[in-house]
Amino acid sequence: MITGRYSRIRMPRIEIYTQPGCPYCVRALRLLEQKGTAFTEIRALHGTAERAEARERSGGRTTVPQIFIDGRHIGGCDDIMALDRAGKLDPLLHAA
Known part of the structure; x- marks a missing residue:
């Protein structure tokens, strides 16, 4: 029998407005994918x-x-790249 405490981890809701063919959109999407976050x-x-x-x-x-x-x-x-460089993006993406 496995016992223990399970805590609910709430993942933040991430929305990104994009346009096909936009290199900045591709770059931002790639960063979010690399972070393993759902959006x-x-x-x-x-x-x-x-x-x-x-x-x-x-x-x-x-x-x-x-x-x-x-x-x-x-x-x-x-902006999202700057947040990542400053170490401030991960806490936003993994906020519980």
Whole structure:
């Protein structure tokens, strides 16, 4: 018989608005994949409701990717890369 305590580990909800062919989107997606984290990719082509949603949620930013962790706007590719270099991304991705 196996006994022990099991704790629920809550993984943060990660959403990334992207556009096909965008090298910054590919780079940000690759980083998230390398981190082994689950995320939702939202295709946000120019002129779509998804792109308008990304712009509204990000405070008016018109570029992709736009990345959100638990509803908090992280920014774009350069922003997530900077968080990773500073050692601040992993705690956001593995918040319990």
